[in-house]
Amino acid sequence: MSVITIFDTGIRQDARGRFCLNDLHRAAGGQSKDRPSKWLDSENIQELIHELDAEKPASDKNQSLSVVKGGNGPQGTYACRELVYAYAMWISAKFHLAVIRAFDAMQLQRIKQAVLTCPQPAYMAEAWFAILRHQASCMVHRALARALQIHESTLCQVLNGSGYYGDGRCGTDRIAHRVLRVFCPHQRVHARQLSLV
Structure with missing residues (x-):
């Protein structure tokens, strides 16, 4: 189930609410230079992941990023919102802006759904x-x-x-x-x- 769509591509989420970077890669055009694995090789990104994981309690370690290979479940690289923004910024300014706007729209939709209905x-x-x-x-x-x-x-x-x-x-x-x-x-x-x- 996709909760967010960027450039007509649905972005999947895993059970912990992380977003699929492979879907984002496909939405950005799917060029091999923009693959999530290449982005993960960056030293700056490894530092960012380390900082995000350091903020979480010990029982929640490695929740900012998950790479799923094989098995029957959804495969791919799943990342938290902060890492999604960093990945989008790494790809291009245009894609970064599209991701920010899509996430803002998703947040506004959640707020609209949370508004109480008029009393009877x-x-x-x-x-x-x-x-x-x-x-x-x-x-x-x-x-x-x-x-x-x-x-x-x-x-x-x-x-x-x-x-x-x-x-x-x-x-x-x-x-x-x-x-x-x-x-x-x-x-x-x-x-x-x-x-x-």
Whole structure:
């Protein structure tokens, strides 16, 4: 399966995500002077491979480049993205630019696929009403604290033992009775008599 195409040539990837330099060689025109084996003979390239491998943990050694010969699987020279850029630059400036643009296009495609789809209208309505319910409960909470002349955090601790207002499992009458029991223990005040405005 090719994820990237350069000059109408699909570039294969191995199981570790490395790209096939033989496919890149074919995309560049397939001249014998541009073969991956000749590129690998360069001392600069060997230094680059050594640096890339030195950055990886010991268990991941030799992951920047793999040469597969024989067997039933895909054969060829597979290299990481950095080595693909170096190989393309070694071939020609025109090919190097084509490889950079192809990789950029592939990255943009991945970003587009990762963008979330628009939420469904039903979900949006539920979210909107959840926000409205929360805002309404906060307004009631502030008004109740003001009516009792206490700080909001104190009221929160009485309501549910924490620093925030209710968890949605307790009805308003029950909350009002709990507040009255704590803050007005000696007065006979009904919950409906509290002015929350």
